[in-house]
Structure formats: C-alpha cells, structure tokens
Amino acid sequence: AQKITQTQPGMFVQEKEAVTLDCTYDTSDQSYGLFWYKQPSSGEMIFLIYQGSYDEQNATEGRYSLNFQKARKSANLVISASQLGDSAMYFCAMREVKAAGNKLTFGGGTRVLVKP
Amino acid sequence: NAGVTQTPKFQVLKTGQSMTLQCAQDMNHNSMYWYRQDPGMGLRLIYYSASEGTTDKGEVPNGYNVSRLNKREFSLRLESAAPSQTSVYFCASSRRRTGDSNQPQHFGDGTRLSIL
Numbered sequence: 001a002q003k004i005t006q007t008q009p010g011m012f013v014q015e016k017e018a019v020t021l022d023c024t025y026d027t028s029d030q031s032y033g034l035f036w037y038k039q040p041s042s043g044e045m046i047f048l049i050y051q052g053s054y055d056e057q058n059a060t061e062g063r064y065s066l067n068f069q070k071a072r073k074s075a076n077l078v079i080s081a082s083q084l085g086d087s088a089m090y091f092c093a094m095r096e097v098k099a100a101g102n103k104l105t106f107g108g109g110t111r112v113l114v115k116p
Numbered sequence: 117n118a119g120v121t122q123t124p125k126f127q128v129l130k131t132g133q134s135m136t137l138q139c140a141q142d143m144n145h146n147s148m149y150w151y152r153q154d155p156g157m158g159l160r161l162i163y164y165s166a167s168e169g170t171t172d173k174g175e176v177p178n179g180y181n182v183s184r185l186n187k188r189e190f191s192l193r194l195e196s197a198a199p200s201q202t203s204v205y206f207c208a209s210s211r212r213r214t215g216d217s218n219q220p221q222h223f224g225d226g227t228r229l230s231i232l
Contacts, residue, residue, distance in 0.1 A: 004158075035220055045159075045206065045223035052218060091158055101166030102147050102210050103174070104221060106158035 003027065004094055004107035012113050013082045020067070021077040021110045023092035029053075032096045034075040035104065036066070039089040048090075051075055079112075087114045118142050122207050122224035129197045129231045137192040137227050139207030147210045148190035149174075149221060150182060152203040159206060165190055197231045204228050 005024045013019040025034065036048040051059045051066045059066040067076040079086055089111050093104040120141045129135055141148065146167045151159040151174075161174030165184040179201060181193045190209075194201060208221040 033218060037223075043204065044225050045208075047220040047222070050218045050220060093159075101149075101164045101172060102219070102221070103149070103161060103164060104159075106160070108158045109156075 003105045004092055006090075006092055006107035006110050008110045009108075010111040010113070012115055013079075013086075015084060015114055015116050016081055018078060018080045019082055019086075019112060021079070021090050021092075021112070022074070023076055023107060024072070024074045025092075025094050026073065027094065027096050029096045032094055034066070034068070035093045035095070036064070036075075036077045037091045037093065038086075039091065039109070040085075041088070045091075049077070082112075082114045084114050084116060087112060120207055120209055120222055120224035122205075122227050124227060125225065126228045127230070129194075129229065131198060131231060133197050133231075135194050135197060135229075137194075137205055137207075137229075138189070139191065139224060140189045141207075141209040141222070142188065143209060143222065144187070145209035145211055145222070146187070148184065149208040149210075150180075150190070150192045151206045151208065152176065152201075153206060153226075154203050162192065162205075199231050202229060202231045 032053045034051045038046045049061045049064045051068045063080045065078045089109045091109045092107040123138045149164040150162040163182040165171045168187045205227045207224045210221045211219040
C-alpha cells in the first residue's frame, strides 16, 4: 500500500490565486513528520515546509501553509497568492519514527502550472 | 555555500559499463542518502548511511553499491549498468534525527544518467 498518496497529477492555477495540493499518508506510528518539497523544471529539490505529528498548530512558511488533519491522515499544502515562479512539481514526504536513519518516503508528486 | 555537491551532472553509459556517482556535503551532516527519480515519479530511496561507517539498503537497492568514504562523502556505484537504471539520481544529507526532529534532507542538483 502507498504510504504517501498525492492524487492530483497536475493542476492549473491562476496567478495571484491560492491552490491546495492534496497529500494523504498511511502510518501506524504516533510520531512522524511530514515535509513538502518543490522541484522546479531545473530539477533541484527545495524544502518548503515541515509539520510534526504532535504540532498543535498548522505550519506556515511565508506563502506556504499546511492544512494538517491528523485524524484524516492528510497534510495538504496551500500556496497563497500564486506566482509564475511557483510552477513546479511538488512532493509530499513522510518520516516515521520506526524508520532508521531519518529516511523519507515520497509521494508521486503534483505538477502545478501557474497561468498569467 | 555549496551544500550537497554531486558529480557528474550528466552521464551516458553503455549497458554493462560501470560507474561511480560522487556526492559530498559540507554541512557536517551525519546522514546521507541516494535516491533515484524516474520520469513523472517521486523519489525512491536506493541506499542510505545513517552515520559515518554505516550503510543500509533502501527501497530499490538491487544493482547498486555504496561507500561512505568519510563523513562528507557518499558514493553510489553501478557495477554493470542496465537500461532500467536510466534515471535522475539525487544525493541528500541531513542531521542525525533526535526525537521528533524537523530537520529536512538537503538535496544535490542531481545526476542525469542514461544507459543505452
């Protein structure tokens, strides 16, 4: 079974609008961490935001925020006021307590295209 | 401000040839990782090294070997390249995880490897 599921292979968003990228996960651990990475067309992986399973507040980093619903096992990324530079692939990843070595499991990604 | 450096950036091999991908980080991180990314997919862990002197298999280790040469360097070797190993290879590093750490993995820019 997939541990990280990103159901939206691709999305269009109008510049200056907000977009929500879905991520659901599967774990039996009580303690885990969720990460979002951005991969622009140039190929590098850029860390965006982190949510810990015990964090009471949803994480925010500038225009990025995480809608964390623990009971539903979802950690959706919200990008507000989209910019043309936000066009990229976005990956959700999870680290479980049981996973030695700080390993991450990645979802399949969502491609976002921002339209001017 | 190098971070994680991978060499080479591009390589074309013939089936059966061998090759070593090099990775070095200058952030004094304990843990290092090798991933592969196939077209339109997320990253899959090949091998990782939780700390200097240790290496462990990830999700897709077959056909690969690794060496943690020292704290800074972690190399990935293809002994007999196959077309199925055509992919983009990413090296990453992170601090040793303590508790529910928010330490992200930092990625190199990737190596695009084509095997004919």
